[in-house]
Amino acid sequence: MHLLIVESPTKSRTLSKLLGKDFNIRASVGHIRDLPKSDKDAVDIKGGFIPHYEINEDKKEIIEELRTSAARADDIYLATDPDREGEAIAWHIAQVLNLGNSKRIVFHEITKEAILEALKHPRAIDEKLVKAQEARRVLDRLFGYDLSGLIWKKVRYGLSAGRVQSPALRILVEREREINSFKSEAYHIITADVFGNNKTVFRTTCEEQPKEKTIAESILKMGRSGSWFVKDVTESEVKRSPRPPFTTSTLQQTASSRLGFSPSRTMGIAQKLYEQGYITYMRTDSVNLASTAQQQIVGLVERIYGKGYVEPRTYKTKSKSAQEAHEAIRPTDAGRENAGSNEEQKKLYRIIRERAIASQMADAKLVRTKITATIKEGGIPDFAATGSRVLFDGWLACDTRSRGEDVELPKVATDESLTLKDIASEEKHTEPPPRYTEAGLVKELEKRGIGRPSTYASIIKTLYDRKYVSRDGRAMKPTDTGEVVSSFLEKNFMNYINDTFTAEMENELDEIAEGKREYVKTLKEFYEPFHKDVRSKENIEKLTNLGPAPAKWKCPKCDSSMTFKLGKSGKFMSCENYPECKGARRADGSVVEPNKPMGTDPATGLPIFVMEGKFGPYVQVGETVKGDEKPRRASLPKGKDPATVSQEEALKYLSLPRVLGTHPETGKEIIASIGRFGPYIMHDGDFRSLKKTSGDDVYTIELPRALEILKEEKKKKKHRN
Numbered sequence: 001m002h003l004l005i006v007e008s009p010t011k012s013r014t015l016s017k018l019l020g021k022d023f024n025i026r027a028s029v030g031h032i033r034d035l036p037k038s039d040k041d042a043v044d045i046k047g048g049f050i051p052h053y054e055i056n057e058d059k060k061e062i063i064e065e066l067r068t069s070a071a072r073a074d075d076i077y078l079a080t081d082p083d084r085e086g087e088a089i090a091w092h093i094a095q096v097l098n099l100g101n102s103k104r105i106v107f108h109e110i111t112k113e114a115i116l117e118a119l120k121h122p123r124a125i126d127e128k129l130v131k132a133q134e135a136r137r138v139l140d141r142l143f144g145y146d147l148s149g150l151i152w153k154k155v156r157y158g159l160s161a162g163r164v165q166s167p168a169l170r171i172l173v174e175r176e177r178e179i180n181s182f183k184s185e186a187y188h189i190i191t192a193d194v195f196g197n198n199k200t201v202f203r204t205t206c207e208e209q210p211k212e213k214t215i216a217e218s219i220l221k222m223g224r225s226g227s228w229f230v231k232d233v234t235e236s237e238v239k240r241s242p243r244p245p246f247t248t249s250t251l252q253q254t255a256s257s258r259l260g261f262s263p264s265r266t267m268g269i270a271q272k273l274y275e276q277g278y279i280t281y282m283r284t285d286s287v288n289l290a291s292t293a294q295q296q297i298v299g300l301v302e303r304i305y306g307k308g309y310v311e312p313r314t315y316k317t318k319s320k321s322a323q324e325a326h327e328a329i330r331p332t333d334a335g336r337e338n339a340g341s342n343e344e345q346k347k348l349y350r351i352i353r354e355r356a357i358a359s360q361m362a363d364a365k366l367v368r369t370k371i372t373a374t375i376k377e378g379g380i381p382d383f384a385a386t387g388s389r390v391l392f393d394g395w396l397a398c399d400t401r402s403r404g405e406d407v408e409l410p411k412v413a414t415d416e417s418l419t420l421k422d423i424a425s426e427e428k429h430t431e432p433p434p435r436y437t438e439a440g441l442v443k444e445l446e447k448r449g450i451g452r453p454s455t456y457a458s459i460i461k462t463l464y465d466r467k468y469v470s471r472d473g474r475a476m477k478p479t480d481t482g483e484v485v486s487s488f489l490e491k492n493f494m495n496y497i498n499d500t501f502t503a504e505m506e507n508e509l510d511e512i513a514e515g516k517r518e519y520v521k522t523l524k525e526f527y528e529p530f531h532k533d534v535r536s537k538e539n540i541e542k543l544t545n546l547g548p549a550p551a552k553w554k555c556p557k558c559d560s561s562m563t564f565k566l567g568k569s570g571k572f573m574s575c576e577n578y579p580e581c582k583g584a585r586r587a588d589g590s591v592v593e594p595n596k597p598m599g600t601d602p603a604t605g606l607p608i609f610v611m612e613g614k615f616g617p618y619v620q621v622g623e624t625v626k627g628d629e630k631p632r633r634a635s636l637p638k639g640k641d642p643a644t645v646s647q648e649e650a651l652k653y654l655s656l657p658r659v660l661g662t663h664p665e666t667g668k669e670i671i672a673s674i675g676r677f678g679p680y681i682m683h684d685g686d687f688r689s690l691k692k693t694s695g696d697d698v699y700t701i702e703l704p705r706a707l708e709i710l711k712e713e714k715k716k717k718k719h720r721n
Helices: 009-019 057-072 084-097 112-120 127-154 165-181 213-225 248-259 263-275 291-304 343-358 438-448 456-465 480-497 499-513 519-536 647-654 703-711
Strands: 002-006 023-027 075-078 186-195 201-206 228-240 364-375 383-392 417-429 469-472 475-478 545-548 562-567 570-575 584-586 608-613 616-621 633-635 658-662 669-675 678-683 686-689
Touching: 002 009, 002 057, 009 023, 009 112, 009 263, 023 057, 057 084, 075 084, 084 127, 127 480, 127 499, 127 519, 165 438, 165 456, 165 475, 165 480, 186 213, 186 383, 201 364, 213 417, 248 263, 248 343, 248 438, 248 456, 263 343, 263 438, 263 456, 291 343, 438 456, 438 499, 456 469, 475 480, 480 499, 480 519, 480 562, 480 570, 499 519, 608 647, 616 647, 633 647, 658 703, 669 703, 678 703, 686 703
Parallel strands: 002 023, 002 075
Antiparallel strands: 186 201, 186 417, 201 383, 228 364, 228 417, 364 383, 469 475, 545 562, 562 570, 570 584, 608 616, 616 633, 658 669, 669 678, 678 686
16 A cells, blocks of 8 residues: 655545545645744754754644554655645655655646656655755744844834745835825826718827916817817737746736735635646746647647647746746646636636636737827827727637727828817826735735745735735735834844845745755854844834824823824824823824723623723723732624724623533533634533534523534534645
8 A cells, every 4th residue: 555645635635536545645734843832942043043843733633643554554655745845844744754765756736647657756855945944934933033022122012023024014115105205296188089081080198298287278279279180190010929827926916906816815726726636736936838738738729719829839937936846837637628616716727727828829919000190280299099909819819808908090091181079188186106906016026036936925914914014905005003113124124124135035045945055054144143133222212102293182181292102003192291191092183081981880880991901902890900809801802993892792792701501411511702713612621613604692692502512523623725
């Protein structure tokens, strides 16, 4: 029996169907061990940056299953993903299970042919790739640990910095500053609707956009009284070539603009398609197609569209770091028109297939026409109309969404007289540069060499998770917290969050993978000066005050001036006499009244307060603690605005934990409450989650329903693929 270990259960099921009974396919469910959460013992810096790995608590059962399977196997193949992360997972599995006789195999698509070919060419684990992944992991931990610790002291507890996350945040904040400093100017767009001998009206636009209204009015006046004619007609044939098949970043960008998917969502969907055997590996910098895939696509194009549409192409990868995989993202079978188990998978598969097929098709040929018009009397700028028509659609026949809108212009000749139907001016204002969308940020990070394909999605997710960025439609807008943290880092650690340093560090990590750099030397060259710089900033002033508030806003309690500060919910105004005076206003000037009672607890007669704590807002009965007696407290639900809590809602939150009754068999209490992972019921150490989909509400559930849930077979914990 052959044992083949992969990362994901979905991948395991797909391979089981392909390889049959001679293979026992098992999944590690991602990493089986990692650096400990406590940074104190994570890395032995003095010993040579040696990481101290711990087995993940939720993987112990999986490891035992893998160990049992390995003991029964004749051959053991490690078939984790074909990138440095997959190589590292294979190495960890081999280390933990002591698999001295294991064989590493790599494939970029889950098809029977690819798997059988990989099984013919097993190799040893690539230690250089493992070291590169380890260097990245250790470097990120050291960077984040040292810098985040300083930010906790100087800005606010719970914030963080990251080697790639912080430069990405800086890019967003710099754009926000451009937007805030932008001064809008008025300009005028002047259009003239005209027609020639064939009576077809077409619109021309003034090639100048005057800023002054008087100039615009002068052009209108002369245009209305002048004799219009065709000054020039130019036609040029242009070609539009197809784009290469998708890489990770171009897939994320296109899925964002066309389908509205975030990068992390795109990668999750793509991973499912890969694991089901529908597409090649989805983390890649390469635009190359395997020769067999190219031949299949060329044959498909000829069969569907005709020989004139075929143009085999070989694309070259521009990125220096194209080491994640050796092929672009493409369908494993280009003849399969639809694939995926749900609608979003089908949509993503469709654009992957269209892009791959279009890449092997002929150029589209278009004619672009420009008609220039003006008045015979002169004195006004030229007016122009542009249009295009498709002569041969080529690859656009497959990728129709790239076609755009054809604007057909009427046939006119140079010097032909034109009749003015209407001329008008519209005042507009210049607009600031737009905020980055997620797709735009991915493109910018790639252009600057910051991060790698496998990291773009996690970078963006981290910015949202840390509350450094919020969504403004499809744009990414830095929050007050994000702006303050970025400003702090730019002022004190710009050397480590600028583009040059970040891109060079990425290249050095790539060089470790190529065997061109040493692990210890690379980390030492970074960490020693970095750690020294962080320590040198220990005595800088704490960034609690963000500057004076506008003079119009006075303290609502003592009428003193106010200062902007950063709180958990963003910027607010605090009295300059704090802590003697605790008057405060929100950033918009509205008054904050902390600890104002918002009702009374009927059971005790004590007032109910809405408080702000270390882990978020909560309600509390009573203002003080007497002796060892602790006041009743309850956290507010996630997303609930403390300012909107009513007395009825507060009493509802304070009703937890609820004792529903006793279990008829054990006589022990059954409790309903909310914990770290959401609402649950608990009996004798047995916790059961309450799901919204089941209609169970932690505030209203009763004993009979709780007993039903406890009778159900407990579901095993699902692991992320």
